[in-house]
Amino acid sequence: MTVEAFAPAKINLTLHVTGQRADGYHLLDSLVVFADIGDRLTLAQADDLSLAVNGPRAAGVPVDGRNLVLKAAALFGAGQGAAIRLDKRLPAAAGIGGGSSDAAAALRGLAALWGRDLPGPEAVLSLGADVPVCLAPGPVRMRGVGEEILPAPALPEFGLLLVNPGVEVPTPAVFKGLVRKNNAPMPELPGWASAADLADWLAGQRNDLEPPARAEAPVIDAVLAAIAATPGCLLARMSGSGATCFGIYADRAAAERAAALLRETRPDWWAEAGAPYSL
Ligand SMILES: C[C@@](CO)(OP(=O)(O)O)[C@H](O)COP(=O)(O)OP(=O)(O)OC[C@H]1O[C@@H](n2ccc(N)nc2=O)[C@H](O)[C@@H]1O
Numbered sequence: 215m216t217v218e219a220f221a222p223a224k225i226n227l228t229l230h231v232t233g234q235r236a237d238g239y240h241l242l243d244s245l246v247v248f249a250d251i252g253d254r255l256t257l258a259q260a261d262d263l264s265l266a267v268n269g270p271r272a273a274g275v276p277v278d279g280r281n282l283v284l285k286a287a288a289l290f291g292a293g294q295g296a297a298i299r300l301d302k303r304l305p306a307a308a309g310i311g312g313g314s315s316d317a318a319a320a321l322r323g324l325a326a327l328w329g330r331d332l333p334g335p336e337a338v339l340s341l342g343a344d345v346p347v348c349l350a351p352g353p354v355r356m357r358g359v360g361e362e363i364l365p366a367p368a369l370p371e372f373g374l375l376l377v378n379p380g381v382e383v384p385t386p387a388v389f390k391g392l393v394r395k396n397n398a399p400m401p402e403l404p405g406w407a408s409a410a411d412l413a414d415w416l417a418g419q420r421n422d423l424e425p426p427a428r429a430e431a432p433v434i435d436a437v438l439a440a441i442a443a444t445p446g447c448l449l450a451r452m453s454g455s456g457a458t459c460f461g462i463y464a465d466r467a468a469a470e471r472a473a474a475l476l477r478e479t480r481p482d483w484w485a486e487a488g489a490p491y492s493l
């Protein structure tokens with residue numbers, strides 16, 4: 215038996231940092247969506263647990279026990295086997311939760327392969343704060359340090375552009391650079407009639423990690439400016455702790471035109487277009 219699992223990119227449309235716990239972890243309030251741009255996993259029955267990583271973004275991704283796929287498998291089924299292949303397409307340490315989404319996709323695949331129920335959000339938090347939200351990809355409001363997954367209103371159709379300048383930004387350094395930790399949470403989520411309506415509302419919200427990430431990696435300024443300058447861009451903002459930034463467009467076709475333009479003007483950057491993804 216072979217199982218396939220898709221690991222979509224996670225995008226923090228907003229990311230409000232609202233406090234800090236005694237253990238140092240920060241309290242978040244984030245509107246999270248996923249894109250139909252991501253990594254692919256293939257899992258097959260085997261006596262031993264193994265992982266092979268290939269694909270256009272495999273360079274630098276650990277293939278040993280540090281890989282979140284193997285960590286997730288060990289947590290879920292100590293001693294159980296599976297042969298896992300990871301086709302790595304998302305940039306790593308990029309604010310789009312690639313490793314976390316791989317871990318969650320591995321858990322979904324292994325649950326199918328081993329005939330078991332998926333673990334719950336609290337049980338997988340030790341793998342990373344972003345793993346619970348990636349377990350069942352779709353638009354949600356994420357709170358706590360990442361373990362509170364709340365429903366979000368239905369989203370309108372829109373196009374998404376993801377752009378990464380090739381600079382890895384370490385998440386701990388960005389949180390450390392925050393000047394203020396008790397920022398306002400999001401208001402009640404209103405519901406949006408169109409992509410423009412959503413972008414207008416998002417413009418009044420924030421990613422509180424953007425200023426410290428820009429200090430860490432000044433190229434983020436150029437990425438945001440380049441996205442904002444593409445025709446049809448309704449909003450440009452950074453995701454997670456960066457450096458990946460996203461653009462919102464009326465539809466996928468507009469996002470694809472923007473991606474083509476950026477690949478021409480900035481061939482050294484990673485630019486992909488897509489649309490929201492739900493499992
Ligand atoms: C910032 C976010 C927003 O969605 O996204 P990314 O930039 O990683 O994509 C996540 O909270 C990241 O989740 P993840 O990358 O899984 O975090 P972890 O491995 O658990 O933690 C990495 C480090 O980030 C900091 N951290 C993370 C989450 C959180 N709520 N508070 C924190 O202070 C801690 O310094 C921790 O040591």
Ligand SMILES: Nc1ncnc2c1ncn2[C@@H]1O[C@H](COP(=O)(O)OP(=O)(O)O)[C@@H](O)[C@H]1O
Nearest residue numbers: 280281282306307308309310311312313314316
């Ligand atoms: N499957 C994986 N894919 C990418 N990175 C991984 C994976 N497993 C472990 N890592 C490690 O996790 C770190 C953070 O990667 P990632 O989850 O992509 O970052 P972010 O949470 O900022 O989006 C990387 O620097 C890498 O060393």
